[in-house]
Amino acid sequence: KIPVQSRELWNKHKVRKFGTAEEFEEKFISHVEWTLARSLYNCDDLAAYQATSQSVRDNLVIDWNKTQQRQTARDGKKVYYLSLEFLMGRALDNALINMRTDTSSQDVGPTDETLTKGNTAREMIRNAMKDLGFKLEDVLEQEPDAALGNGGLGRLAACFVDSLATGNYPAWGYGLRYQYGIFAQKIIDGYQVETPDYWLNFSNPWEIERSEIQVPINFYGYVHRPESEKTTTSPSDWIGGERVLAMAHDMPIPGFKTPTVNNLRLWSAKPTTEFDFSKFNNGDYKNSVEQQQRAESITAVLYPNDNFDQGKELRLKQQYFWCAASLHDIVRRFKKNKRPWSEFPDAIAIQLNDTHPTLAIVELQRVLVDLEKLDWHKAWDIVTKTFAYTNHTVMQEALEKWPVGLLGHLLPRHLEIIYDINWFFLQSVEKKFPHDMDLLSRVSVIEEGSQERYVRMAFLAIIGSHKVNGVAELHSDLIKSTIFQDFVKVYGANKFTNVTNGITPRRWLKQANPKLAELISETINDPNDDYLLDMSKLTELAKYAEDEAFQKKWNDVKQFNKSRLADLIKRLNNGVDIIDRDHIRNTLFDIQVKRIHEYKRQQLNIFGVINRYLCMKEMLQSGSSIDEVAERYPRKVSIFGGKSAPGYYMAKLIIKLVNSVAEVVNNDAEICDLLKVFFIPDYNVSKAEIITPASDLSEHISTAGTEASGTSNMKFVMNGGLIIGTVDGANVEITREIGEDNIFLFGNLSENVEELRYNHQFQNTSLPEALVKVLNAVESGAFSPQNASEFRPLIDSIKHQGDYYLVSDDFDSYVATQDLVDQVYHKDKKEWLKKSILSVANVGFFSSDRCIEEYAETIWNAEPVKPE
Numbered sequence: 001k002i003p004v005q006s007r008e009l010w011n012k013h014k015v016r017k018f019g020t021a022e023e024f025e026e027k028f029i030s031h032v033e034w035t036l037a038r039s040l041y042n043c044d045d046l047a048a049y050q051a052t053s054q055s056v057r058d059n060l061v062i063d064w065n066k067t068q069q070r071q072t073a074r075d076g077k078k079v080y081y082l083s084l085e086f087l088m089g090r091a092l093d094n095a096l097i098n099m100r101t102d103t104s105s106q107d108v109g110p111t112d113e114t115l116t117k118g119n120t121a122r123e124m125i126r127n128a129m130k131d132l133g134f135k136l137e138d139v140l141e142q143e144p145d146a147a148l149g150n151g152g153l154g155r156l157a158a159c160f161v162d163s164l165a166t167g168n169y170p171a172w173g174y175g176l177r178y179q180y181g182i183f184a185q186k187i188i189d190g191y192q193v194e195t196p197d198y199w200l201n202f203s204n205p206w207e208i209e210r211s212e213i214q215v216p217i218n219f220y221g222y223v224h225r226p227e228s229e230k231t232t233t234s235p236s237d238w239i240g241g242e243r244v245l246a247m248a249h250d251m252p253i254p255g256f257k258t259p260t261v262n263n264l265r266l267w268s269a270k271p272t273t274e275f276d277f278s279k280f281n282n283g284d285y286k287n288s289v290e291q292q293q294r295a296e297s298i299t300a301v302l303y304p305n306d307n308f309d310q311g312k313e314l315r316l317k318q319q320y321f322w323c324a325a326s327l328h329d330i331v332r333r334f335k336k337n338k339r340p341w342s343e344f345p346d347a348i349a350i351q352l353n354d355t356h357p358t359l360a361i362v363e364l365q366r367v368l369v370d371l372e373k374l375d376w377h378k379a380w381d382i383v384t385k386t387f388a389y390t391n392h393t394v395m396q397e398a399l400e401k402w403p404v405g406l407l408g409h410l411l412p413r414h415l416e417i418i419y420d421i422n423w424f425f426l427q428s429v430e431k432k433f434p435h436d437m438d439l440l441s442r443v444s445v446i447e448e449g450s451q452e453r454y455v456r457m458a459f460l461a462i463i464g465s466h467k468v469n470g471v472a473e474l475h476s477d478l479i480k481s482t483i484f485q486d487f488v489k490v491y492g493a494n495k496f497t498n499v500t501n502g503i504t505p506r507r508w509l510k511q512a513n514p515k516l517a518e519l520i521s522e523t524i525n526d527p528n529d530d531y532l533l534d535m536s537k538l539t540e541l542a543k544y545a546e547d548e549a550f551q552k553k554w555n556d557v558k559q560f561n562k563s564r565l566a567d568l569i570k571r572l573n574n575g576v577d578i579i580d581r582d583h584i585r586n587t588l589f590d591i592q593v594k595r596i597h598e599y600k601r602q603q604l605n606i607f608g609v610i611n612r613y614l615c616m617k618e619m620l621q622s623g624s625s626i627d628e629v630a631e632r633y634p635r636k637v638s639i640f641g642g643k644s645a646p647g648y649y650m651a652k653l654i655i656k657l658v659n660s661v662a663e664v665v666n667n668d669a670e671i672c673d674l675l676k677v678f679f680i681p682d683y684n685v686s687k688a689e690i691i692t693p694a695s696d697l698s699e700h701i702s703t704a705g706t707e708a709s710g711t712s713n714m715k716f717v718m719n720g721g722l723i724i725g726t727v728d729g730a731n732v733e734i735t736r737e738i739g740e741d742n743i744f745l746f747g748n749l750s751e752n753v754e755e756l757r758y759n760h761q762f763q764n765t766s767l768p769e770a771l772v773k774v775l776n777a778v779e780s781g782a783f784s785p786q787n788a789s790e791f792r793p794l795i796d797s798i799k800h801q802g803d804y805y806l807v808s809d810d811f812d813s814y815v816a817t818q819d820l821v822d823q824v825y826h827k828d829k830k831e832w833l834k835k836s837i838l839s840v841a842n843v844g845f846f847s848s849d850r851c852i853e854e855y856a857e858t859i860w861n862a863e864p865v866k867p868e
């Protein structure tokens, strides 16, 4: 504590944010000299990126400190978002955009004047950088992505922390600081090759290392119960066997047009300083040091599976390490206020992003019972009022199950607690539904298999939470009628709710598509970009949907973005330009970028491309002119991108097929560049910012009922791209919002999937003719002349293994819908542009701001803490 008489001195030297270009330049140069120990003579783009980021970070830290003080003083309910993944991407440009503060806000220093009234921080710094001898765009490119996530789930968490800060919610994210994020993907001879993601190679200006915050975490060991304590529900001692330290790293999360800067706290593992003297005395010094160093492996790498549970011990260790450290932190903060434990759920809401943090439920129960000596049932009441769980999938292979043996070995006390939670739960079920043994075994947290018993994490998460939500309406309905139907019976339907996903318009519109953002703000007369906070303002655009002058401007923006993507593709294709720039306006950019997964059906897309190619060739063979072919199959570029889990054989084969088809099609002179195929290597957030604004059409074509929500569908629509999609996930609500005339839907509905799958198994279903031709071509080695059987497994999965993802059932409908797309795009551009404009006009619902508001109101009961 600083004595009162010293405070005057502190205030005299109070740190100030930079507000003018001049002040920024001064900061920049002092960071070049003092932080980087460089100078005018050796400051390259990388150094300029670091000095700029350090300068911006200084501003953020001032607001970060004020925000934390304000939130502590106001003492409203705090929200903690626990996610094993935060797919943040780059921070600098986002910080520059969000830094623009609101004129009405009092909590800005005098220097903030210059950042308002259309004079954004980004523009100011662009000019200052220019004066200093740098180009902002080149400097921004120096930043590596923070790629601490696999796909949708991780990117959702990143959009959420942005909206939480923007909405002034007192909310922290908790995650892991992986030394290596998702692997970098190289394509070599058409195959995916994984290389490590060295994102921390140069120092990371966006993290604040809190070396003073180190939480000891135990693993293994055994449980000791004092003689006086008879049962496992009474306070017990867990004597841990292995100990590591969790060290905090904080990332400031700035809100848009608000001085609120929230915190994303990421833990990294380091060895304890306790030394194993017995080993040392045995002369095994080297071994003992080595064993300690192994602590760091806990946070070494992100598991690269999306929608798949691999069940590895190190993953469970990651989960407990992260849950225990985060809860320790949360409980410590709560205890400072000396409020009674019963008020814990009034002070704190914890959201579980999928089942990955389910152990937090068990850990809080352990802390309350074993350490704080609360009665079991009082503790459990607190726990269940605190947690809420978001489910992101119905797919069996993604549902987490841990072998009882593995869990009990790593966390012996936690396994006891899980058994007790289950025991009390099953008792309550038995009371409500007497003698229904079947029900009891179906809802038990413990799956009793013939071989091994497993802990079902989703069931544990439901039992330990007061709300469970799905991520889109269809999905939230599906979990109630399928995987969790017994729990609806037990708890009633009210425990289950829907919060449809959203995306942040700051990154996915303003940052990714500056030209469209500019056109919008000018058209709806919103020079301060208030529409980015109130997306209902976008409906103003509908007035201009058929305005020819406006349509032209709209189209010009799209063409600009397509050229930008064409440049990227050229660079990624070793300088070889496959896109004919003279015809770019009449070339339909058809894009599918997302994790590669059979359920997402990139195979349907590439089979569609092959079909198109074969049909073109057939026309030429039967004497049609190239003009006639172009009339039927107008110009198109088919763009793919996405990573496959390293061990996912079928997904990797799909990548190879796309590249093999590209090789043949792109080099077939006969079709005169009417069709091109490209696989963008290493799809990530920063590439998505270039790709998304450039789509005419994007594909969201999962088997109905398999894609919980999808979020890239929202991003594409927000950027004026049209969708071809199945009636799945958020596509349903996108259709409702933008109108069914403005989306190309096709395929079977989720209610028919079960029957169709049954038919494949037990009926002799025949494949559509066009698909047979495609599969024959692939089988003949048309795309793999050296190895005709290479793609056999892909063909077999459809022909001989029940076509689980129903590619054959949706194929004709997909092809017919693609024909319709061509019709509108090439024959009725005005109609196309109208659809595009109306889509953006009505996309507002999919802002993550709306989504976070729904969580706050219906699940967390949390309110914003507004800066004065």
Ligand code: Z15
Binding pocket: 150, 151, 152, 153, 154, 156, 306, 307, 308, 354, 392, 393, 398, 471, 501, 707, 708, 709, 710, 711, 729
């Ligand atoms: C993941 O990215 C998603 C679900 C999962 O169960 C896992 Cl492990 C990872 C995705 C869904 O597939 C996607 O439909 C959804 O939009 C996203 O989570 C965010 O909710």
